[in-house]
Amino acid sequence: MNPWAALSALCVGFFLIMMDTTIVSVAIPGMLADLDTDLNRVTWVNSVYLLTYAAPLLVTGRLGDHLGRKPVFLAGMAVFTAASLWCGLSGSVEMLIAARAVQGVGAALMAPQSMAFITTLFPENRRGAALGVWGAVAGVATVVGPLLGGLLVDSAGWQWIFLLNVPIGIAGLLMTVRMVPGGQPRNSRRFDVLGTLLSGLGLLALVFGLQNGQYYDWGVVRGPVTVTGVLVAAAVLLAAFLWWQRHNSREPLLPLSLFRVRNFSAAAVATACIGFSLTGFYLPLTLVLQPVAGLSPREAGLMLAPMAVAGGVAGPLAGTLSDRISGKWVVLAGFLVFAAGIGMLAAVSEEGVEPWLLAVVLFVCGTGSGSAFAPLANVAMRGAPPALLGAASGAYNSLRQVGCVIGSAAASVLLQARLSASGYASAEDATAGLPDGPGAGAFRAALADASSATLLMLAAVLLAGAVACLAMVSPQRVAAGAPAAAGREEEAPVRAGGGPGDRGPDTTGA
The missing domain is CATH 1.20.1250.20 (MFS general substrate transporter like domains)
Structure with a gap:
């Protein structure tokens, strides 16, 4: 197993995630004309992606620990690729917003796995170079987004900023299946359901309030719901989440020992x-x-x-x-x-x-x-x-x-x-x-x-x-x-196609 080949597969997915956080902005004029909508609705095309990407990250990161990082990453890549096709084929702004929401969920499944995988693929004395490549991919992707988006919108139409993801995503899936090791121990201990609900709702409210506060002029969202009320609810939910993580003795979603x-x-x-x-x-x-x-x-x-x-x-x-x-x-x-x-x-x-x-x-x-x-x-x-x-x-x-x-x-x-x-x-x-x-x-x-x-x-x-x-x-x-308490759990090495407990590849020469 070549860890650098595995990293290249992981970086394909991470590049798509980060590029899609910035690529939409240049397509807004074309969307306004083709979808016969207004600016307020089109802004949700980007807002909903950031919302559904950011809110579940704590949960999806822990899912990799429970279910194995490779299957969770593959699931995220498949969801992201299918949602990109849906985005490109959308005929109304409502359908596009729904597709972007699903795309954000796929991104949330992939992002934590790519970063965590690197720490098991590379020995500690070579890990910085690998994470350097991973970080550079994120930085370049956010800058390339507007540049590539402008070229695609001018030459082919806004739909292609999403349709381009489909062949790249399929290639990324095939690369991940072939190049990324799959063996990882799974544990059957209880998943933190309450922590999942508190963190998910708290981050959802926080991101919604901050991302869309300007849109609602920091006032009323609908009926009795205000932006201030949403942000206060976010603070309460996240405070309750931290309290529960401290008192949950089984397996917290976010171990505070970190x-x-x-x-x-x-x-x-x-x-x-x-x-x-x-x-x-x-x-x-x-x-x-x-x-x-x-x-x-x-x-x-x-x-x-x-x-x-x-x-x-x-x-x-x-x-x-x-x-x-x-x-x-x-x-x-x-x-x-x-x-x-x-x-x-x-x-x-x-x-x-x-x-x-x-x-x-x-x-x-x-x-x-x-x-x-x-x-x-x-x-x-x-x-x-x-x-x-x-x-x-x-x-x-x-x-x-x-x-x-x-x-x-x-x-x-x-x-x-x-x-x-x-x-x-x-x-x-x-x-x-x-x-x-x-x-x-x-x-x-x-x-x-x-x-x-x-x-x-x-x-x-x-x-x-x-x-x-x-x-x-x-x-x-x-x-x-x-901290000794944080290090009690151990993880077995991994190898491609292996099962729990399989010995992994020697990556000391990575």
């Missing part, structure tokens, strides 16, 4: 911070590239290429470096470079900025985000008990996704607030183009100012993530300080 591993706790905070900044980054960036700098949508998409290339190169290099020196310093450097890149973009965001300067700044941003995102997963998972890898991966991915949702909402709110303070109602017209009248220059200046303020907020959150990185410790101290 957070006694210092690096996991620090990485959990850091991943929420980078998720916040990376997702919130695209709204002000789009406004800087198009209305402020005056680039066309296609030119703006091409401007993302330096960021994608830098992230794709920096991720694996940073992951490999984290195997040789303490990952703490690699991640910290990535956070600081990414924050510096965003700060530079805020400084040059003004009408008439040169495209080459934007390209240089985006290259710096890509280098920083790739260097931070990729080895962070290695730091998080090192020291996690083998039998709890699915739970650890689910928690890590959940916190990142919650950070993404909060970042998206915060960027939108701050941008709107700054525009309102400048005398403008919203930025909706900015993405469609600006008038050529005498007020256009003033509006561009206000938009540049609002975008700069939003970017500085994102840089500040990255600096908070850098502080969390300082709390990380060396791998030697992690091994010495891992």
Whole structure:
């Protein structure tokens, strides 16, 4: 069994997951025309995917521990691929929203398994390089989404941003069946039903409230239900979930002993911070590239290429470096470079900025985000008990996704607030183009100012993530300080096609 071949199969699914979080935005105008609908409904095409992807991650991560990671990953890939076909064939916005919801569930089944699998495929001294590739795939996919989406929408129609997933998904299924080992012990202990309900409903309410608060103007959703009420309900449900996890002596959905591993706790905070900044980054960036700098949508998409290339190169290099020196310093450097890149973009965001300067700044941003995102997963998972890898991966991915949702909402709110303070109602017209009248220059200046303020907020959150990185410790101290209670469960090695207890491949030469 070649672990790198197995990783390539896992990365196919993870690439599709992350690409589909950003690819839809460029297809909105085409959907509005073809589906004869309004902007409010079309926004749900992306919101519902993020909702059904983020909410079940704790549960799906634990399912991998119980049922085996390969069957859960394959089920997720099959659901995602079938739902992508459904999306591409949808003839109404309601059907498209339903299909995207199912697609999000498939993504939630895959994501934790891909990350947890890497920790069993590779020995600890080679794991950073593998997780670096995994992290780089995520970073590149989110940038490639708008670029590839723009090309597909212009040449073939919005349906092809979904239909393209089908052959790739089928190839990923075949690769996973053939290349990814399948043996893994299953345990028959009681599944945490109450914890599943509390976490699922709590995360659902939290993501719904944050993702759609702006849509409902932070007021009434329907009848007596308000956005504030939904967020309060989310806080109560999640507090009840944590209380139950502490008192559930059988098998909690989220073993809180994970957070006694210092690096996991620090990485959990850091991943929420980078998720916040990376997702919130695209709204002000789009406004800087198009209305402020005056680039066309296609030119703006091409401007993302330096960021994608830098992230794709920096991720694996940073992951490999984290195997040789303490990952703490690699991640910290990535956070600081990414924050510096965003700060530079805020400084040059003004009408008439040169495209080459934007390209240089985006290259710096890509280098920083790739260097931070990729080895962070290695730091998080090192020291996690083998039998709890699915739970650890689910928690890590959940916190990142919650950070993404909060970042998206915060960027939108701050941008709107700054525009309102400048005398403008919203930025909706900015993405469609600006008038050529005498007020256009003033509006561009206000938009540049609002975008700069939003970017500085994102840089500040990255600096908070850098502080969390300082709390990380060396791998030697992690091994010495891992909690004994958390390490009581053991997981047998795995091999392709094997059953419980099968001895796995020798991956020491991976």
